[in-house]
Amino acid sequence: MPVEDKESFPVCRFNRVQTEIARRTSLRKPSTVDEKGKYSGKYALTGLVVCGECGTAYRRITWDDKNGGKVPVWRCVNRLKNGKKFFKCSPTVYEDRLHQAVIDAMNQAFDVENDVKSVLRKSIQNVLLPDGQRLTEHEKKKADLRKEIGDLLDRSFKENDYTKYDAEFKRLSDELSAVSKEITDEQERLSECAESIANVHDILDEIENTDFRLDTFDEAFVRHSIEQVTIVDKNRIKVKISHAESVVIENY
Ligand SMILES: [Zn+2]
Numbered sequence: 615m616p617v618e619d620k621e622s623f624p625v626c627r628f629n630r631v632q633t634e635i636a637r638r639t640s641l642r643k644p645s646t647v648d649e650k651g652k653y654s655g656k657y658a659l660t661g662l663v664v665c666g667e668c669g670t671a672y673r674r675i676t677w678d679d680k681n682g683g684k685v686p687v688w689r690c691v692n693r694l695k696n697g698k699k700f701f702k703c704s705p706t707v708y709e710d711r712l713h714q715a716v717i718d719a720m721n722q723a724f725d726v727e728n729d730v731k732s733v734l735r736k737s738i739q740n741v742l743l744p745d746g747q748r749l750t751e752h753e754k755k756k757a758d759l760r761k762e763i764g765d766l767l768d769r770s771f772k773e774n775d776y777t778k779y780d781a782e783f784k785r786l787s788d789e790l791s792a793v794s795k796e797i798t799d800e801q802e803r804l805s806e807c808a809e810s811i812a813n814v815h816d817i818l819d820e821i822e823n824t825d826f827r828l829d830t831f832d833e834a835f836v837r838h839s840i841e842q843v844t845i846v847d848k849n850r851i852k853v854k855i856s857h858a859e860s861v862v863i864e865n866y
Pocket residue numbers: 665666667668669670690691692693701704
């Protein structure tokens with residue numbers, strides 16, 4: 615791989631990661647009403663929550679609490695209309711619990727998907743870190759060649775015939791210059807890499823100190839990232855996140 619590729623690789627990768635983070639956090643799905651009137655833009659989860667029992671959408675309503683306030687809850691529309699006539703479970707979910715379940719699911723999914731730190735570390739080890747092994751091999755080859763030339767000189771001296779081995783000397787000395795050049799090139803490459811290695815360590819530190827976990831329910835981000843939330847039963851909520859496996863949150 616050419617030197618330029620080696621040097622720019624982790625930076626490119628880092629930029630891609632940054633771009634992806636920016637894309638995820640800044641993009642929002644349009645806050646418009648679709649043909650079914652599903653999303654008013656008012657609540658991120660509107661139209662995305664479905665009942666695991668009957669498949670009907672969940673709707674946000676408010677309950678009066680005992681202090682005279684309002685508590686938002688999500689309920690199966692079928693259950694709201696028909697009571698327990700057709701389906702028995704379709705549990706009512708407090709909105710704060712629902713939001714927390716979605717946040718937990720996104721953290722779980724992104725921990726797996728965005729294992730940025732380990733991806734970067736592997737990239738550095740595999741691609742950027744200079745290959746000391748190759749230098750050692752070249753140096754061993756060089757020593758072997760020198761010994762071979764020495765042996766050949768001894769032999770020609772003993773036989774008192776210097777022209778007999780001309781072709782052999784030529785071959786060995788060509789090989790020796792080739793390997794010497796390889797060594798010089800490799801050493802140059804190692805010193806050129808030193809600076810970019812330092813840069814990459816700075817980037818790694820930055821990544822290391824970044825907390826990728828979400829802790830608040832960001833309406834736009836949720837709207838952008840979530841495909842569906844299924845209220846499986848009173849203990850489990852299944853969250854399908856775009857481009858990720860579904861995550862089941864227990865005891866929400
Ligand atoms: Zn239902």
